[in-house]
Amino acid sequence: MTPTPQTGLDGPPQNLTGKILIAMPGMADPRFERSVVLVCAHSDEGAMGLVLNRPLPEIGFDELLDQLGIEAADDARRIEVRFGGPVEPGRGFVLHRVAAHGEDPEGRLRIGQALAMTTTRDILMELAQGQGPDPAVLALGYAGWGPGQLEGEMLANGWLTGEGADELIFDASHDDKWQRALRIQGIDPSLLSGEAGHA
Template sequence: MSSSPSDTPDPQNLTGKVLIAMPGMTDPRFQRSVVLICAHSDEGAMGLVLNRPMPEIDFGELLEQLGIETDAARPIEVRFGGPVEPGRGFVLHTVPEHGDDPEGRLRIGQALALTTTRDILEDLAHGNGPDSAVLALGYAGWGPGQLEDEMLQNGWLTGNSADELIFGSDHDAKWQAALRAQGIDPSMLSGAAGRA
């Protein structure tokens, strides 16, 4: 008995998964990084780095620069999301598992979404909005087949995302935690790619 394509998730689609940089990753922007894949298709992939905080950028000051008045803003962490469009902001946040997604919101999983509209910043500035949220500046992007090639070259491992990886603040521990979640001891990894 075969199932229809809509019943079976695409095993090649990495949306909602994390990429874990292998020790041999030579690009300094991604060394020891953990990246959440927000969108993946034949046209390429887009993700946000989860473990590069930007403590020099204050969320409240950023809101002021955007002309958004704050009266009860919660402290929202600002992170380096990736090298593409570093001046563009992306709010990664929790959402109800069921419901409609407004324009500007990309649902990544059942309870996780990415929003690029000013509305969510205004909500957060007034103490409203999602329970958990982080702001990423910039993103990581791959053209058609580029991410798959990097994975074949031993640049990335894939794994499941977790709230602590996404919203946790212990960034120094995220790379090792992501590897351990896949049953891998980080000290046993080699930077050299194997060939059969």
């Protein structure tokens, strides 16, 4: 039997790491309404992702460093702070570019050839000193799914999967990011229905 392309429920699940999830109009969870999520890890044990289009303007990078007791230099890299998801909202994840080849230190998860997520305090200290990776963004919290949960939500028409993460991750223009994510897939947002696929 051939696996279903997106969910793979008839066979080994397709690995969605590095893909984006675009919330469909019928998304049941209001926390993810019109959200675009980067899948950072996906396996038969579940999935983890970071929301790409929810800035947190009330929390500045300087304020965050201050809360962590990290002193910012005058030339500190002041990166954007975003809502990464509802799970562990006090935990920070830095999305950043990396060299296509090389060792990944502890605390860094490679998402694609040239993209990674780092969770250590060291990267924040580097950014506070005007160093560290460029570009980079900081997400607070993450989106998490248990075994088979994401696949179930996709079957229920909650998410559309797609490409184009590179064009969306570091872009600070969030108001139309959901629409742009759909257009990258060749979909006109005005034609989407939350009832698509239901008899």
